[in-house]
Amino acid sequence: MKSQEIFSTQTAAGWVPWGVLAPVLALFFIIVSDMATGPVLRRLVRLDAKGLPVDWWGFALFLLISSGSLLLILLLWVQRVEGRSLAAIGLTGAAKLRCFLQGHVIGMASIAGIVAMTWLAGGLERAPSDPSTVLASGWHTPGALAFMVVLLLCFALQASTEEIFFRGWLLSLLAKKWNLLLAVAFSSAVFALAHFNRGQHWLTTVSMVLYAVFCCAWVWRTRSLLGVMGWHTGWNWLLAVGFGLPVTGFDMNIPPLLVALKPLGPEWLNGGAQGPEGSVVCVAFLVAGTIFMCLRRVPMSNDSTRSSQPL
Incomplete structure (x- = not known):
């Protein structure tokens, strides 16, 4: 396969790294971001022995600071070093808000379907309410509702940063330097490595790559x-606020919006400590979703209007 432009044919005004350097540079950016935000987070957020926030607002700050730092580093690099615009890394097309919201609804439906299928398969069961925790109060207080909105905004920043970083920048750069298949393979490997936790189930690793x-x-x-x-x-x-289940291994301990669930049965069925994202149901969904996307893809010219086409 030949090299391909995914988003824009804009000629870079600065220096674009070699393909072999891009994955290394991506990991370097992540490490620098973690090193820069670590001291700040330790000052502002109460962390447990694993370095994870122990309360709701701490988790929101964790998402905001860590994601914001990585996004800032990347945008400075793209615009100051590579001399490229935001359109060159995928932030392009008409009806931007509509496309985002459409994807948002599909994302909620996707994870809700995975949780429902896992529940029906016997991998999850209802968790009893503990009167001594905030789970008993639900989302009916102003503070809890405010946090739900804040968490949505923080997840929007975190998820968007990851997509801009791994798919907008790394994938498109590798596709331009090498070809699409190698770009998908290497960008997916770096994504899985960035989310890797020592001791995690092998199915979780497979799920991260497929994601x-x-x-x-x-x-x-x-x-x-x-x-x-x-x-x-x-x-x-929705995974964070809907079911009381871990999100990529993060157990947030917040009141579930829909129903409180807990794992039941083998880890391969429910994802264990990783949450539903590490389950065989999620793996099946991602395989089916990838096949669907590939089969439904329509050839489009390299212009800024192609991204406005609906799913």
Whole structure:
């Protein structure tokens, strides 16, 4: 396969890194971002022994600061070093808000369907309410409702940053330097590595890779990040607030919006500590979704109007 432009044919005014350097540079950006935000988070947020927030607002700040730092580093690099516009990394097309919201709804429906299928398969059961926790009060207080909205905005930043970083910048750069298949393989591997936790189930690793491949397929079909940014946001947000289940291994301990659930049975069925994203049901969904995206992709010319086409 030949090299391909995914988003824009704009000629870079600065220096664009070699393909072999891009994955290394991506990991470097992530490390620098973590090192820069670590001291700030330790000052502002109460963290547990694993370095994770122990309360709701701490988690919101964690998302805001860590994602904002990585996004700032990337945007400075793209605009100051590479000399490229935001359109060159996928932030392009008409009806931007509509595309984002459409993806958001699909994302919520996707994770709700995965949780429902896992429940029906016997991998989840209702968790009893504990009167001594905030789970008993639900979302009916002004403070809890405010946090739900704040968390949605923070997840929008976190999910959008990941899509801009891994699919908007890394995928498109590797596709331009090498070819699409290598770009999908290497960008997905870096995504999985960035989300890797030592000791995690092998199925979780497979799911992380397939998650990235699915997002790549969505981006390739629409030639825009807007839809998949919304999808990623809706997926993370509803998983966090809807069922009381872990989000990529983060156990947030917040009152579930829909129903409180807990794992039941083997880890391969429910994802265990990883949450539903590490389950065989999620793997099946991502495989089916990727096939659907590839089969439904329509050829489009390299212009800014192609991303406005609906799913």
